[in-house]
Amino acid sequence: MTTPLELGLLVFILTCAVATALLRDVLGSIIAFSAYSLAIAVAWVFLRAPDVGLTEAAVGAGVMTVLFLLTIAKTVRPSSDRTLERVDLPALAVSVALVAVLATTLFALPAAGAADSAVATDDVTAYYLDNAYEETQVKNAVTAVLAAYRGFDTLGEAVVVYAAGVGLLVVLDREVFA
Amino acid sequence: MSDDPVGTEERAPYVESPIIMTTVRIITPFVFTFGLFVMFHGADSSGGGFQGGVIVGTVVLMLGIGFGIETTRDWIGPTLPVVLVGIGVFAFLATGIGSVLLGGGFLEYDVYPIKKAFKYGIEFVELAIGLIVAGVVTGLFFVVAAGTRDTGGDAA
Structure with a gap:
């Protein structure tokens, strides 16, 4: 049902999302976010929604990246001795709990296609x-x-x-x- | 507003690069044409006013990155994005209300006395949406680049 290509795309999306959240360097975070948006656009095309994919690619991967880059050009870089941000465990627990509650609705959805x-x-x-x-x-x-x-x-x-x-x-x- | 585009400290840093400038100069016409294509061809394939407008707006972003944001802003002029956005909203509203005045429903295009009124009406509305989106994208770019410093705006 799920081809290796789709599986690879999903893994790439998840990796980019986690990298966006965890990278300490804001520039790296923005680049990861841009890659995430581009992968989401490809995912929309896989789901037969090229109109949405086109929007995601143009707005998410294109314009938003430029606006974010312009914004951080006005900030100073933190002295980055670490690559990854330290994870706040209580916040992570709240996030996981929220996702778990929302994920219960997934079973009510019909299968894709x-x-x-x-x-x-x-x-x-x-x-x-x-x-x-x-x-x-x-x-x-x-x-x-x-x-x-x-x-x-x-x-x-x-x-x-x-x-x-x-x-x-x-x-x-x-x-x-x- | 009129300070030199190279080496200003508080602006977004601009480095004059012949590679970027040449690339922007070559691909800008194609990107602009592609944006118009997406806008006009949205009726028959993927795309539409929102997507095409963003792509047309991207042309200005590329010019800004290639040739300096201040230079691009001076070239375009500060009022043009606002004017484009206003014209877009007005054109969309006028199309909708016009069909009501002619006795149809809101955006019921076939009350307009032209051939294939629905097709060309939809194209016109897509173009209006494209104007709005392109203007706002361009404006956001300029505003974010200028930051919160008061550059000539009348302080209340």
């Missing part, structure tokens, strides 16, 4: 797949849902991005991005 999952058998999904091309004349059903059937939601998303930019300007007391 299962034919009888609600995603595949739902009437709304069937309607979109049957009628998206006739009604909207676009071949990508994801775009049809985003910009036509759920256009109002997408307006909300676009305005959230706009509001984030405006909010940053207000916080920094500027009127232009400079």
